[in-house]
Amino acid sequence: MTMRRAAVLLGVLILLGLGASWVVGAALTRPHPGPATPPSPHDLTIASADGVSLAATYLPGPGDRTAAILLLHPKGGSRHGFDALAAWLNRRGYATLAIDFRGHGQSTPARYSFGWDESRDAAAAFHWLKRQQHGAPVAVVGLSLGGAASLLGDGPLPADALILQGVYGDLRQAIRNRIATVTGAGPAWLLEPLLSFQTKPRIGMWPGDLSPRSRIAAYRGPLLVIGGGADRYTPPSETRALYAAAPGPKRLWFAPGASHEAVTALDTPAYRKTLLAFVQERLPTAPPAR
DSSP, rough: OHHHHHEEEEHHHHHHHHHHHHHHHHHTEEEEEEEEOOOOEEEEEEEEEEOEEEEEEOOOOOSSOOOOOOOOTTTTTOOGGHHHHHHHHHHHOOOOEEOTTTTTTSSSSOOOOTTTTTHHHHHHHHHHHHHHTTTTTTTEEEEEEHHHHHHHTOOOOOOSEEEESOOOOOHHEEEEEEHHHHHOHHHHHHHHHHHHHHHHHHOOOOOOOOOOOGGGGOOOSEEEEEEEOOOOOSOOOHHHHHHHHHOOSEEEEEEEEEEHHTTTTOOHHHHHHHHHHHHHHOTTTTTTOO
């Protein structure tokens, strides 16, 4: 094979690789609309700062100044993933609000942006809930994407308590972790930049801007960080690093043996006990459990 043919072959392979990575990037950022659900008297819509319409479900507490909890779902999820937890928290005296992020559930279709654009949705929901409860304390529970959205953009949200579950610390590492589950660590280091640096043309941000671990340093309120003991996407070491970067009062808890999917869908007695104890300590205005 001549040098010229070798160069042409190399160029073709590079173009094919770039094209394939762009297709993969498009799949990673596609919307996740949900099926239509029966209407409920607790359903409403909230407008994000850029005009996106967000489907939401609000369960009022026993009083108009009841402490409240904002529930933010993971990628591919919807507000209905919180139906059981929201009802359980509501029975213990808390108002709750769960939303569908843009591109998810029944909200306006939009590309997925790893928590950047979704941070506008989290902010709109938080401030709506604060106004609705006349300034009463509001805690935020953010699962994966939901936790990232509570920290990125103009965040962190000024929550009276913040619970983060399975939240990635840095986008490049998160993508590398996901690739490594398929290819192993070596190829992941080579392939990750082909995906990570698509954030600039796709959402206008460099991958380094998508770092919840960097942004959490600005949150000084009470924090509970929850990780999965067997999470390969956000390993325990990265969960501990996210926890270490927070300057305020904090607690770290791991769900033994939980994968990333499991830790973002936790609803075990141990989880509920840990969550409720943390929230009740920080939001003391909630009435006793009924």
